[in-house]
Amino acid sequence: MQSTIVRNSLISRQGINKLLDLPQDDLVYVSLLEILTRFQDIKKFASEIHTEIHLIKPILKILGFAYESKPKFFDEHIKGPDVALFTNETERDRTSSLWGTPEYYANTLGVLLLKRFGRNLEEGVSGFFLAFENGIPLYQLFYFLKNTKTPWGILTNGKHWMLMRKPLSHETRVLSIDLEEAVQTNDRHALHLFCNIFSLNGLSHTLGELYEDERQSMITRLQEKKTALRNSTTGFRKRTDIFPRIVGGLSDIFGNDVFISTRNYLAEKDVWVQERATPPDMVDDFNIADISTFLFNKKGGIPEIDLEKIFFMRRPEDRTKDALLSLKVLDMTPGFGNLSIELVECLAYLSFILPYREKNSFITQWEDEKSLKRYILERIMYGIEKSHVSFDILHYALKTRYGYDSGNFKFGNPLIGMSLADIALHAGKKDQAGLFAKDHLEVLTDVRNMYRQFFSLSDKIKEDVVIKEELSQKLDIYCDRLRDIMDLMTATYFVKTIDDRKIHESLSMLDCDTATWNSMTSRDWFLQAKHLAKQNGFFHLEIEFPFLVNGAFDYIFVQPSQGLAWEDTIPVADATKAYIKRGMTYLKPHGTMVFVLDRPDRNLIGELSRSKRYETFADHNIILLSKRP
Numbered sequence: 001m002q003s004t005i006v007r008n009s010l011i012s013r014q015g016i017n018k019l020l021d022l023p024q025d026d027l028v029y030v031s032l033l034e035i036l037t038r039f040q041d042i043k044k045f046a047s048e049i050h051t052e053i054h055l056i057k058p059i060l061k062i063l064g065f066a067y068e069s070k071p072k073f074f075d076e077h078i079k080g081p082d083v084a085l086f087t088n089e090t091e092r093d094r095t096s097s098l099w100g101t102p103e104y105y106a107n108t109l110g111v112l113l114l115k116r117f118g119r120n121l122e123e124g125v126s127g128f129f130l131a132f133e134n135g136i137p138l139y140q141l142f143y144f145l146k147n148t149k150t151p152w153g154i155l156t157n158g159k160h161w162m163l164m165r166k167p168l169s170h171e172t173r174v175l176s177i178d179l180e181e182a183v184q185t186n187d188r189h190a191l192h193l194f195c196n197i198f199s200l201n202g203l204s205h206t207l208g209e210l211y212e213d214e215r216q217s218m219i220t221r222l223q224e225k226k227t228a229l230r231n232s233t234t235g236f237r238k239r240t241d242i243f244p245r246i247v248g249g250l251s252d253i254f255g256n257d258v259f260i261s262t263r264n265y266l267a268e269k270d271v272w273v274q275e276r277a278t279p280p281d282m283v284d285d286f287n288i289a290d291i292s293t294f295l296f297n298k299k300g301g302i303p304e305i306d307l308e309k310i311f312f313m314r315r316p317e318d319r320t321k322d323a324l325l326s327l328k329v330l331d332m333t334p335g336f337g338n339l340s341i342e343l344v345e346c347l348a349y350l351s352f353i354l355p356y357r358e359k360n361s362f363i364t365q366w367e368d369e370k371s372l373k374r375y376i377l378e379r380i381m382y383g384i385e386k387s388h389v390s391f392d393i394l395h396y397a398l399k400t401r402y403g404y405d406s407g408n409f410k411f412g413n414p415l416i417g418m419s420l421a422d423i424a425l426h427a428g429k430k431d432q433a434g435l436f437a438k439d440h441l442e443v444l445t446d447v448r449n450m451y452r453q454f455f456s457l458s459d460k461i462k463e464d465v466v467i468k469e470e471l472s473q474k475l476d477i478y479c480d481r482l483r484d485i486m487d488l489m490t491a492t493y494f495v496k497t498i499d500d501r502k503i504h505e506s507l508s509m510l511d512c513d514t515a516t517w518n519s520m521t522s523r524d525w526f527l528q529a530k531h532l533a534k535q536n537g538f539f540h541l542e543i544e545f546p547f548l549v550n551g552a553f554d555y556i557f558v559q560p561s562q563g564l565a566w567e568d569t570i571p572v573a574d575a576t577k578a579y580i581k582r583g584m585t586y587l588k589p590h591g592t593m594v595f596v597l598d599r600p601d602r603n604l605i606g607e608l609s610r611s612k613r614y615e616t617f618a619d620h621n622i623i624l625l626s627k628r629p
Contacts, residue, residue, distance in 0.1 A: 003178070003181060003185075004177055004178045004179075004181045004182045004185070004187050004190035005175070005176070005177060005178075005190070005193075006160060006176040006177065006178050007162070007174060007175065007176040008174075008175045008176070009172070009173050009174060009175075009286045009401075010163060010164075010165060010173045010174055010175035011175055011197070011207075011210070012214060012283075012284045013284075014214065015210050015214060016193065018210060019192075019193055019196045019197065019206070019210070020189060020192060020193060022192075022196050022206075024188075024192050025195065028062055028195050029188065029191050029192070029195070031062045032059065032062060032191060032194075032195070033183060033191075035055065035058045035059055035062070036055070036179065036180070036183045037183065038054070039051075039054055039055045039158070042054065043117050043118075043158070046116070046117045046158070047116060048114060048115065048116045050117075051114065051116060051117045051157070051158045052069075052082065052114055055117075055158045056082075056083070056112070056114055056156065056158065057083075060083070060085070060112075063195070063198055063199040063200060064199055064200030064201065065085045065086065065109075065200050066085075066086040066087065066088050066089045066091065066092045067083050067084060067085050067086065067092070067112075068083070068084045068086070068092055068096070069082065069083055070082065070083075071083075071084040071099070071100075071104065071105075071111075072099055072100035073100070073144075074100055074101055074102050074104075074105075075147075077132075078132055078143075079132060079133055081111035081112060081113050081141075081144055081153075082112055082113055082114040083111065083112035083114070084104075084105070084108045084110075084111055084112075084150075085108055085109045085110040085111065085112060085152075085154075085203075086107075086108060086109055087109055087200060087204055091107065094107075095107040095108070102148060102149070105144075105148035105149060105150045106148065106149035106150070108150045109150070109151070109152060109200070109203055109204060110150055110151065110152030110153055110154060110203060111141075111144050111145075111148075111150050111152075111153050111154070112153070112154040112155075112156065113137060113140055113141050113144070113153070113154070113155045113156075114156060114157075114158075115137055115155075115156070115157040116157065117157055117158040117159060118157055118158070118159055119137070119157045120137075121137045121138055121155055121156075121157060121160055121162055121176070122136060122137070122138050122368060122369040122370065123136060123367060123368045123369070124136045124137075124367035124368070125367075126362040126367075131355065135352050135367070136352055136367060136368070136369055136372075137155055138155060138162070138164075138172065138174070138369055139348075139349060139352035139353075139369070140155075141153040141154075141155045141162075141164055142164065142167065142172060142349060142352075143352070143353065145164060145165075145166045145167060146166075146167055146349075149166075150166065151165070151166050151203075152164070152165065152166070152203050153166075154198065158179075158180075159178060159179060159180040160176050160177070160178055160179070161176065161177050161179055161194065161198060162174050162175070162176040162177075163175050163176075163197060163198060169342060169345070169346075170307070170342060170345035170346045170348075170349050171286075171342075171345055172345065172369075173286070175197065177190060177193065177194050177197075177198075178190075179191075179194060182194065222291065222294055222295065225249070225253075225295060226294065226295050228249060229245070229246065229249045229250075229295060229296075229565075230565060232245040232249060233245050233246065233565070233566050236566070239265070239388075240266065240269045240271050242566050243262055243265070243266055243271075243273075243388065243389065244266060244271055244273045246262075246296075246389055247259050247262060247263070247266075247273050247389075248273060248274065251275075251276040251280065252276075252280055252281050253280055253281065253283050253291070254280055254393075254396070255276075255279065255280050256275045256276060258392055258393070258396045259388075259389070259392045260392060261388045261391055261392050261411060262388040262389055262391075262392050265388050285397075285400040285401070286400075286401060288336070288393065288396060288397045288400060289336045289337040289338045289341055289393070289394075289397045290338065292336040292390075292393045292397075293335065293336050293338055296336075296389070296390075296564050296565050297335070297336075297562065297563070297564065297565070298563045298564070298565055298567075298569070299561065299562075299598055302335075302338045302339060302559065302562075302596070303559075303596055303597065303598055303599075303621050304621075305339070305342075305594075305596050305621075305622060306622075307342065307343065307346040308346065308350065309619075310555075310592070310594060310622070310624070311324070311346070311347075311350060313592075313624075315590075319354060320354055320355060320356060320357040321351050321354045321355060321356050321357070321366065322356060322357040322361075323357070324347065324350055324351055324354055325347075325351055325366060325375070325376075325379070325380065327347075327380055327554045327555065328380065328382070328547070328551065328552070328553045328554050328555075329343060329347075329380055329381055329382065329553065329554060329555045329556075329557070330382045330383065330384070330553045330555070330556045330557070330583075330586070331343065331381070331382070331383040331384075331557045332383075332384055332414045332556060332557065332558045332579060332582075332583060333385075333414075333557075333558055333559045333560070333562050334383035334384070334385050334390075334394055334409060335385065335387075335390050335394070335559070335562055336390055336393045336394055336397060337393070337394040337397040337398060339557060339559065339596065340381060340383055340394070340398075340409070341397065341398070341401065343381060343557070344373055344376050344377060344381060344402070345373075347376050347380060347381075348369065348372050348373050348376060351366060351372060370402075370403070373402050373404075374402065374404050377398070377402060377404055377406040377408065378406065378408070381406065381408060381409075382408045382409070382545055382553075383408065383409035383410070384409075384410055384411075384412050384413075384414040384539055384541075384544075385409065385410075385411060385412075386411070386412060386413040386414070386537050387564060387567075388411070389564075390564070391409075391411045394409060395409065408545075410539070410544050411537065412537040412538065412539030412544070413536060413537035413538070413539055414539055414541075414579075414582060414583075415578050415579070415582050416490060416536055416537060416538050416539060417486065417490060417538050417539040417540040417541065417582075418486040418489050418490055418540055419540070419541070419542060419585055419586075420444055420447075420482070420542050420549065421585070422486070422489060423440060423444065423482070423485065423486070423489070423507070424441065424444060438510075438511040439507075439508070439510075439511075440507040440508070440510045442511075443478060443510050443511055446478075447475065447478050447479070447482070447549060448549050448550055450471050450474060450475055451475065451546055451547075451549045451550055452550050453467075453471060454468055454471045454472070454475065454546075455547065455550075475546070478510075479543050479546070481510055481517065482510075482540075482543060483540060483543045484506070484521060484526070484529075484530070485503065485506050485507060485510070486538070486540045486543065487529050487530060487532070487533040487538050487540075488502065488503050488506055488526070488529045489503055490529075490532075490533065490538050491528070491529035491532045491533065491538075494532050494536070495528065495532070497525055497528065498525050498528065498529055502525055502526075505520070506520065506526075541586055548586055552586050552587055552588040552591065553586055553587055553588065553591055554588055554590075554591050554592070555591060555592050555593075555594060556583045556586070556587055556591070556592075556593045556594065557594045557596065558576070558579045558583065558593065558594065558595050558596070559595075559596045559597075560572050560575035560576045560579060560595060560597070561575070561597060561598045572597065572601060572604065573601070573603070573604050573607070576595055576604060576608075576623075579593075579595075580593065580614075580625065584614075584625075584627065587626075587627065589627055589629075590626070591626065591627070592624050592625070592626050593624070593625040593626070594622065594623075594624055594625075595622070595623040595624075595625065596621065596622060597621045597622070597623065598621065599621055600618070600620055600621050604623070605618045605623060608623065608625065612628070613627065613628060614626065614627060614628060615627075615628055
């Protein structure tokens, strides 16, 4: 049955097993097989209308639905769904008088979108006039569910049947079954599952009861798990005491390969954590970030935030697909990934509803759901996480949801580090470089120019690739040395044994040969600085995110009240000011720093509003900060 379930983020594995245990209706299966078998003879030349008449509507009848074709949508610029689904004919007749209004859709059980047989439901197609209909079909359905009160949506091309639950925000919770594959392989389990899920009884009763049962059992389990974890870590302060208890306590949820950085950290401290011999229990991977937040965050969850409103506050000329997908967004407090994931999902949805800057444009990578989200993770989203446990779960959550482990989410403390501008402040010092070596200001200029050239080159042109390889080798050397020097500069705030004289000496050797540099880095004071950097998570943004050498972020998101159960609580006002001081350096002139609070804080808002450097906008628990012109 695995080959027939094409995609599933809607129903847990335990839920699937429960559905398979329900009684089977052989008459329904026989009717379903007859319809699908007859359609095989015409599928090669079947248009969308053929598919609707000979396949979709007959299947809807045996699934028990009353339906109405081509319902009018209340937005005249949008073509409505192909079918509105009702529980019975009486309900359909009663609702007909509301035709073309939001209330009409509020009285439906669901809507169905139909595409021609075999069309990819996760990819858009090029077209100059039907922008909405040619967009990613999955997001067409998402749009209807998000903008109406109908609880369910079905998207089908006759072969694949995809069920989507009304989103709470921007999450795409779907289950997709390859019905043709099920028939050709005589997969009775898949057909049984299809009938129990996509039928009238499935949408109106079975799935709702299943969700409620699982919700109650999950709440009970997580409450017990949360209590056990809190009890096991209470009274301990050191990470070497807390982390083993966390990793061990989560061994029934996460596999041994999840806590890589945490285990490496403990191994360096000679702390051993026993590995679980049996596989972890089945848990809905789609909810990993939420589960972890409930277990470990002091607040137990994250506040609500209207991301669409924040992104649409940009200038009207920026409200295009091109502008949206050229943004740079930093999450300075990603935690377990709740907000970062929400940002990815929101950006993907907004890219669907926004037009191209040039009307006839079509970029294939942006018109495929999977490649679009990967593009967002590779080109737009960045994050810095300071907790080993959170960092590991964050990457696991991203990988299980998107099938891609983004290297843009890095480990470190975003509040501890230096910038290249801090190095430039030493320009007044007459550090004597080698006879043929460049001084540190010349090196910084070269690094900026090399990165500017590096990012301007194409990965698809052979000559450009060769140049990028050469530049990359030089940049790696310079950046490693700059990171070391910035570690030295940061270490001066922790110990007195590292002074300005040692920093000046290091700066003078920035362009020296490898042997000379290695000789200097082997000294005790240098090793001490590197040890401090590793222990405290020194993070130098321009080194870790090289585009910042000549660029900046459009948005920086911060949750200043976010904290893990075993961490000391920092006053929200103090944390907010620290993030402002650190983050504003890397924000564009028209950029926005977004603070997500647990609740409105009038005192903090009032204090920020008095600033002469920043403009402040507050909306309930959200504070937006931007630089004054």
